[in-house]
Amino acid sequence: MKKFVRNWAIDTLAVLVAVYVVPGIRFKDDSLWTPFVTSLVLGILNAFIRPILTLWALPLLILPLGLFRLLINALLLYFVSVLLGQYFEINSFGAAFLGALIISIVSLLLNLLTGASRSRVHFAHWRQPPDSKHGGSGPVIDI
Secondary structure, X not given: OHHHXXXXXXXXXXXXXXXXXXXXXXXXXXXOHHHHHHHHHHHHHHHHOHHHHHHHOHHHHHOOOOOHHHHHHHHHHHHHHHHOOXXXXXXXXXXXXXXXXXXXXXXXXXXXHHOOOOOOOOOOOEEOOOOOOOOOOOOEEOO
């Protein structure tokens, strides 16, 4: 439950950043619950519909090295605006694409900062290889 709340808060902050950065995305009311409901609906769509769309579009994901996933994210964000039309509005698919890009970047950064991500940054140390002639000269990178 703690992981769910943390991810929901991160997604809510990412949606808020997208709303304030992208001119074509806005909340129609000033309710405090609108960003939370928007990110919850987006999270539900990402959990259930995105895997189906990803499987369906697998050839399109492989060729451009996964960049088609941004189009799937934009499509899902646009669909959230259709579902929550009286509270959340996206003017165009271009705004949805830019919003999905912003949400992805902000979510990635916040997940890395909070440790919620499965991605880890690891710095390898250089060590000298055993060499009988030169006393171990030359770098070796441990992976």
